[in-house]
Amino acid sequence: MIQEEKKNDSREWTELNMGPQHPSTHGVLRLKIKLDGETVKEVEPIIGYLHRNAEKICELDYYCDSLIYFDRMDYVAAMNMEVGYLEAAEKLLGIPPPERAKWIRVIMAELSRIAAHLVWAGAFGLDLGMLSPFFYCFVQREKILRIFTEISGSRQETNYMSIGGVYQDINENIIYMIDEFTKEFPDKLEEIFNAFVKNDIFMSRNKGIGILEPEVAINYGVTGPMLRASGIEYDVRKAEPYLVYDQLNFDIPVSYKKDNLARFLVRFEEMRQSVRIIKQAIKKIPDGPYFNPKAKKSLMIRLRGEGEVYARTESPKGEFGVYLVGDGGVKPYRVRVRSPSLKNLSVIRHLGKDVLIADLIAISGTIDLVFGEVDR
Amino acid sequence: MDVLTRLAHFFAPLTHYIAYILAYLFESIFLVIFVTIVLVFMIYLFRKYMARVQLRIGPNRVGKFGMLQLMADGLKLAGKESILPKGRDDLPFRIAPLIVFIGLVMSFALLPYGDFYWIGSLTITHSNVSVILLFAAIAIMPIGEILAGVSSRNKYAILGALRGVAKDVSFEVPMMISVLALVMMASARTAEPLNLSDLVSSQIIPFGIPEVIGLLVFFISMIARASYSPFDMGESDSELVSGHSTEYSGMRFGMFYMGLFGSIFLSSMMVSLLYLGGYNGPFSSDAGFIFLLIKTVILVLVAFTVWLSVPRIRIDRFVNMGWKYLLPISIINLIIAGIITLGVGL
Amino acid sequence: MIEVKEPKKELPLVGTLKAMWIVGKHIFQKPVTTQYPEEKKPMPDRFRFRIFLSLDDCVGCTLCEQVCPNLSIHMNKVERENPRNKRKIYPDVNFGTCTVCRNCEEICPTDAIYLTHVFETSRTRNSFTYSPDELSLSEDEVIK
Numbered sequence: 001m002i003q004e005e006k007k008n009d010s011r012e013w014t015e016l017n018m019g020p021q022h023p024s025t026h027g028v029l030r031l032k033i034k035l036d037g038e039t040v041k042e043v044e045p046i047i048g049y050l051h052r053n054a055e056k057i058c059e060l061d062y063y064c065d066s067l068i069y070f071d072r073m074d075y076v077a078a079m080n081m082e083v084g085y086l087e088a089a090e091k092l093l094g095i096p097p098p099e100r101a102k103w104i105r106v107i108m109a110e111l112s113r114i115a116a117h118l119v120w121a122g123a124f125g126l127d128l129g130m131l132s133p134f135f136y137c138f139v140q141r142e143k144i145l146r147i148f149t150e151i152s153g154s155r156q157e158t159n160y161m162s163i164g165g166v167y168q169d170i171n172e173n174i175i176y177m178i179d180e181f182t183k184e185f186p187d188k189l190e191e192i193f194n195a196f197v198k199n200d201i202f203m204s205r206n207k208g209i210g211i212l213e214p215e216v217a218i219n220y221g222v223t224g225p226m227l228r229a230s231g232i233e234y235d236v237r238k239a240e241p242y243l244v245y246d247q248l249n250f251d252i253p254v255s256y257k258k259d260n261l262a263r264f265l266v267r268f269e270e271m272r273q274s275v276r277i278i279k280q281a282i283k284k285i286p287d288g289p290y291f292n293p294k295a296k297k298s299l300m301i302r303l304r305g306e307g308e309v310y311a312r313t314e315s316p317k318g319e320f321g322v323y324l325v326g327d328g329g330v331k332p333y334r335v336r337v338r339s340p341s342l343k344n345l346s347v348i349r350h351l352g353k354d355v356l357i358a359d360l361i362a363i364s365g366t367i368d369l370v371f372g373e374v375d376r
Numbered sequence: 377m378d379v380l381t382r383l384a385h386f387f388a389p390l391t392h393y394i395a396y397i398l399a400y401l402f403e404s405i406f407l408v409i410f411v412t413i414v415l416v417f418m419i420y421l422f423r424k425y426m427a428r429v430q431l432r433i434g435p436n437r438v439g440k441f442g443m444l445q446l447m448a449d450g451l452k453l454a455g456k457e458s459i460l461p462k463g464r465d466d467l468p469f470r471i472a473p474l475i476v477f478i479g480l481v482m483s484f485a486l487l488p489y490g491d492f493y494w495i496g497s498l499t500i501t502h503s504n505v506s507v508i509l510l511f512a513a514i515a516i517m518p519i520g521e522i523l524a525g526v527s528s529r530n531k532y533a534i535l536g537a538l539r540g541v542a543k544d545v546s547f548e549v550p551m552m553i554s555v556l557a558l559v560m561m562a563s564a565r566t567a568e569p570l571n572l573s574d575l576v577s578s579q580i581i582p583f584g585i586p587e588v589i590g591l592l593v594f595f596i597s598m599i600a601r602a603s604y605s606p607f608d609m610g611e612s613d614s615e616l617v618s619g620h621s622t623e624y625s626g627m628r629f630g631m632f633y634m635g636l637f638g639s640i641f642l643s644s645m646m647v648s649l650l651y652l653g654g655y656n657g658p659f660s661s662d663a664g665f666i667f668l669l670i671k672t673v674i675l676v677l678v679a680f681t682v683w684l685s686v687p688r689i690r691i692d693r694f695v696n697m698g699w700k701y702l703l704p705i706s707i708i709n710l711i712i713a714g715i716i717t718l719g720v721g722l
Numbered sequence: 723m724i725e726v727k728e729p730k731k732e733l734p735l736v737g738t739l740k741a742m743w744i745v746g747k748h749i750f751q752k753p754v755t756t757q758y759p760e761e762k763k764p765m766p767d768r769f770r771f772r773i774f775l776s777l778d779d780c781v782g783c784t785l786c787e788q789v790c791p792n793l794s795i796h797m798n799k800v801e802r803e804n805p806r807n808k809r810k811i812y813p814d815v816n817f818g819t820c821t822v823c824r825n826c827e828e829i830c831p832t833d834a835i836y837l838t839h840v841f842e843t844s845r846t847r848n849s850f851t852y853s854p855d856e857l858s859l860s861e862d863e864v865i866k
């Protein structure tokens with residue numbers, strides 16, 4: 001009886017800080033954990049170390065300028081962020097992009113999704129102590145970034161899309177590069193995949209660890225691959241198609257195993273589906289203008305919008321929502337972002353209870369955190 | 377004719393005792409030089425191998441092919457301020473790196489190295505019980521790591537040290553039992569099976585062929601001893617920053633670093649001595665040292681590949697593995713060795 | 723909607739050896755590193771960094787100052803004879819805060835301000851700001 005009381009007494013627990021300058025945490029996450037021996041009793045994520053006030057700055061700028069701040073939210077998947085913002089901004093300003101621009105955006109968003117998942121896979125390997133697959137992931141990602149440089153002029157924070165279309169048209173050379181990439185990438189992806197899953201230790205570290213029940217996931221607002229790995233078939237691209245996703249043929253991977261391994265497998269399957277989407281889109285891409293002339297040249301800063309708009313898109317991390325309010329001026333009245341990483345991070349309080357430290361690291365690895373987006 | 381006798385002959389004009397004292401002194405200096413060269417070579421090899429496996433180039437700026445990179449790194453470490461944490465336990469904190477390094481050098485002193493052309497036998501210590509001495513010397517190094525962890529007053533370091541203790545306890549029993557099987561097999565051929573030189577020389581075919589299970593157990597134990605991935609829970613960089621050496625900096629950290637690479641080389645050398653025939657080779661017996669080095673370097677490359685490709689195992693699973701799988705397997709291996717020794721007379 | 727399958731279960735240790743082989747065989751591949759200052763990969767056509775200003779074309783409309791999201795561009799008074807630029811104001815650029823968003827190039831009505839391929843513009847602290855005259859010179863001629 002006395003022993004039991006002592007066990008539950010939190011004063012007996014060791015308090016340990018992980019981060020914000022800890023080699024395991026992604027970016028600047030700080031985890032305040034309470035340990036009973038090696039077992040984690042309580043986790044408290046502390047955020048805000050990368051807060052840059054992006055939403056407020058967006059309100060002080062023209063509609064066309066906000067794009068660069070969205071690039072820097074989820075900096076590993078900048079194209080997806082741009083798509084998310086433009087879905088909202090174009091609805092508010094009433095400037096629909098032409099057909100060709102929509103298809104280009106789909107291709108770029110899917111390439112960016114692959115790049116983001118590759119970063120995640122490599123970092124997850126490092127979390128578990130695998131030093132090499134990280135580099136194989138980044139070699140493949142570098143090819144995508146090369147395509148981005150070819151098309152937009154920048155590697156990572158591309159600022160490629162703009163209100164009413166895209167910055168510049170894609171040409172033969174870029175189509176050829178993307179073609180080559182989709183041809184050779186699936187084999188390389190299988191190689192990376194095998195380097196992970198053939199390992200017995202990798203499987204034992206992930207199978208049955210970090211089980212996230214679907215009810216809990218819904219209550220915490222978890223979206224994206226984490227939700228789909230818990231067995232809920234929800235993807236904005238299918239549930240509420242934006243751009244031209246309704247004309248494309250692809251599947252949404254789902255797993256009912258709910259553990260770390262399920263999240264790993266769902267993300268790898270998503271990469272394969274993205275390759276499938278790119279292959280279709282590159283064939284179907286129509287001719288025509290790539291830019292709506294309503295938003296060209298000096299008209300860029302004279303766009304006025306009134307009303308309120310909420311647009312949601314599927315970013316690599318989950319459902320990315322942008323809420324815009326315009327008061328008829330050239331600058332938005334209110335900008336608000338629903339960032340998937342923040343919602344996904346909140347579930348770590350639940351997942352990190354009564355697990356070992358090593359498992360906590362693996363679980364926080366599968367959440368796929370990018371701190372530009374959590375803190376904004 | 378070995379190195380010691382040659383040196384003693386060289387100093388013979390002095391009296392007998394002084395000659396031998398000088399000979400031992402010089403031999404120790406040679407040993408430390410050898411260990412240093414091995415460490416420099418190991419770290420260079422690791423960095424180059426890791427770079428090439430990860431599709432990089434590796435160090436190539438300092439000197440030709442980056443050969444002098446290690447000199448630069450060493451100078452950097454030596455020139456750095458050694459930061460001492462505030463709440464430390466002073467004496468253990470200061471001597472812990474030295475214990476690790478001395479344990480490493482002592483283990484190298486006890487290994488038989490075989491012949492090398494005109495120099496003759498390179499073996500330094502001759503003892504009837506060098507197997508026991510060797511494993512005793514190897515067991516010194518964890519003490520330094522535990523002292524470092526406990527004395528630096530850092531939660532990460534203490535957790536790392538605790539993990540280190542749990543790890544050491546669970547792999548050392550199977551390791552010793554699999555060595556015991558070797559001693560048993562060697563006892564059929566030599567009068568002094570506990571003498572490492574005799575143990576190695578009595579391998580007509582390498583012990584690794586009849587003793588495959590023992591080789592596996594011993595190799596796993598040696599990975600755990602050197603504590604690199606997959607068994608680096610004691611200093612796992614993604615969980616405990618760097619475990620017991622978290623608070624160390626400058627040359628003290630450098631000693632832990634050298635201890636890690638030195639023990640990889642040491643463990644590879646021990647596997648090649650005990651299980652792969654050591655300095656026994658197909659052609660001239662004069663080149664025993666060369667054979668030993670070739671076998672060791674191949675094993676080192678295997679070890680690096682394991683390090684670079686396998687994720688870290690969880691500590692509770694490793695303890696489980698040690699007691700529930702490695703221990704029974706090593707006992708089965710012991711029985712097999714007994715059957716082979718008695719029945720086949722290999 | 724497809725359910726992902728768990729990969730085929732390998733024998734213990736055999737799978738690990740296979741994974742080790744997958745990693746280990748990369749030693750036979752060529753490294754992908756570019757040794758930067760010695761060898762330079764050709765830059766793509768659209769790659770841009772350094773902003774260039776054509777003083778004769780600039781009409782001093784301040785659109786670039788307005789559109790710059792980071793307030794990197796400020797208008798400066800420069801004594802220079804240009805019939806199209808009556809107010810005699812020209813932009814200067816602070817490259818320390820420039821994010822290369824290309825909005826200024828996009829919006830410029832006379833294409834006076836545009837971005838070039840040059841990107842090796844390392845500077846010491848507090849000397850990132852290029853005056854209009856410096857912007858109109860090539861990188862080699864700008865001595866800071």
